[in-house]
Amino acid sequence: SLAILGDVKHEIASIVESAREVREFIDRVSAKFNKVVLVRGNHDGNLDLILSSDAKSNVYLIDSRGFILRSKDGKNLLLLHGNSKPRLEDFVSSDVIIMGHTHPAILIQDITGYVMRAPVIVKIRTDKAFFGKNMYSYVGELDVKGVMNVVVLPVYNPLTVGMDVFEIFAKDLVDVETILHYARTWEHLNDVEVYLTDMTYLGTMDVLARIREELGEGGYDIDWL
Structure with a gap:
């Protein structure tokens, strides 16, 4: 499938x-x-x-609110696009959210100075109750608890340019309709992990932000990776 x-x-x-x-x-x-x-x-x-x-x-x-897929290990995966809120009952029953929409990418610079934008997979750890209350403007206790993982997939088409992870996760995307607003990732960048598509782990966003500050916005030296 x-x-x-x-x-x-x-x-x-x-x-x-x-x-x-x-x-x-x-x-x-x-x-x-x-x-x-x-x-x-x-x-x-x-x-x-x-x-x-x-x-x-x-x-x-x-529709863009997605659907629940039961994994082999018994987890409920909520698969959606990411521009629309999922159904409340799907959110409550889900263990992991997998989404697209924002097309995350990171700038990488090689030793010759060539800069490329590489697609990345991003995993966010967020408090499920906090995420849900923000998303649904829920008053009172939402019947969820624990940590939820949100996985943001990159664009599949190599001809499409992705969006810089710092534009997506290090600040509020006020001009983009995305459920990531409600996770408020910019407040806990240490819980945002970044991977290349071959699953090379680049680090958490707080670490990447410090490296970027040292190297400049031109990108990360490929030797560091």
Whole structure:
């Protein structure tokens, strides 16, 4: 099975061309997987119409609030895009949130001075009750407790430029609709871990911030990694 957490499409100059590319993509992935679940993202306008024009019995479109997937070890994984709040009952029952939307990346500089923006996976440890109360403006006791992990996945398309992790997690993203607002990561950067896509651990955001201050905003020396 394959789950895609939003932004399957993006509007380009030709809407017709965009629809054609999406249909071709769906044709390929639906042939490779017995089940394909698409979570609607904020760039997925009219995706339902595109899918209905060539319906596949093994392709399912879910709204951006996501769905619960039970893992083999018994954990409830809440898979969503990240621009919309999940259903309260899904949040309460979930152990881990896995989301996309913000496309985290980090600047890396090699010994020649070449700077690249590398996609990264980010894991946030946050108090579940704190996160939930902020997200739902909940008055009183929310029936949750303990620490929740939120995993933010990078963009899959190598042609798409990601967003600097310091823009996402080190300050409030006032201009971006994302549930990350409610975790207030900038207040506890030591609980925000950053990994390259090969799972090389780069460190927590507080450590990366100190290194960035020493090296400048041009990026991290690849030798340090």
